[in-house]
Amino acid sequence: MTKFGVQLPNFSGFDPADLFEHVAGLATAAEGAGFHSVWVMDHFFQLPPLGGPDQPMLEAYTLLGALAARTRRVQLGTLVTGVTYRNPGILAKIVTTLDVISGGRAVLGIGGAWYDVEHRGLGVDYPADRVRLDMLEEAVQICRAMFTGDDVSFAGQHFRTEHARNQPRPVQPGGPRIMIGGGGEKRTLRLVAKYADQCNVTGDVRTLARKVEVLHRHCAEVGRDPAEIGVTWMTPLILTTSSQNTAEVNEMLAAAAAPEEIAGFTVGQPHEIPGLVAGHIDAGAAEVIFSLAFADAAAIAAVGAALGLDSR
DSSP: OOEEEEEOOOOOSSOHHHHHHHHHHHHHHHHHTTOSEEEEOOOSSOOGGGTGGGSOOOOHHHHHHHHHHHOSSSEEEESOEETTTSOHHHHHHHHHHHHHHHTSOEEEEEEOOOOHHHHHHHTOOOOOHHHHHHHHHHHHHHHHHHHHOSSEEEEOSSOEEEEEOOOSOOSSTTOSEEEEEOOOTTTHHHHHHHHOSEEEEOSOHHHHHHHHHHHHHHHHHHTOOGGGSEEEEEEEEEEOSSHHHHHHHHHHHHHHSOHHHHTTOEEEOGGGHHHHHHHHHHTTOSEEEEEOSSOOHHHHHHHHHHHTOOOO
16 A cells, blocks of 8 residues: 655744744644655755755754654654765664654665755765765665664774664664665665665656666665565645646746656645556555645645545
């Protein structure tokens, strides 16, 4: 059965004193509407489509810890953590702590990082693509080892641990699931096949189908059952109020961005959402994650109702 999640990427329009209550209200609305998961971006500067560095951005894991205390059922994670942002031994401790606070609902979302602007702004090294993917491979090995063991020594080219301890242990048996974000067909999806429990991709139906095919090919090469890996698809969702409004939004998007940049967007009225995402589900998406930059709690509830989610 297909699962559905909500990503909360936008923190603009509120005074700092009111901002967390707003975000917490969206998260609890998603839980109340029956969504399976709630995600936040792991960025320190806001992304250009949402206004760039002049707009507010909350630190991901502080926020997730607070949301863990306000929710009871939804899975919680980043979509996704940049491997350059935190030493992987520290990251394993952070995600384990989130798992403890949430009672076993943490997911480690991690990827190769890309937003060079925030790296430069905060003084974080931004190595070449190949190097960041090498770092990613080492990081997921360290995190997996620390989730499942309590005396972890690892010596890699970029990271090392020496008898790393991880107490308390994660609540989830085997530790939080590891999601690798990104659709790179040569390296990223191969890392998914070797190490991950989930992957997250974007794009239109044809793109998703190709990524799933490539992932299965990598699984065959490394001896992994592809059924062990959950494929999630993230789509920016823009809710509209009428057919005319939908047409206007699509025209605006087409004028503002290249076709490949908006190919994975979902634009429509709440009752149309199930039909709009059906093709991606048929193409292999086990979970659809809606990135809701402009929705309020009522809109989240309307989408959940349209999808027929169980809100109990």
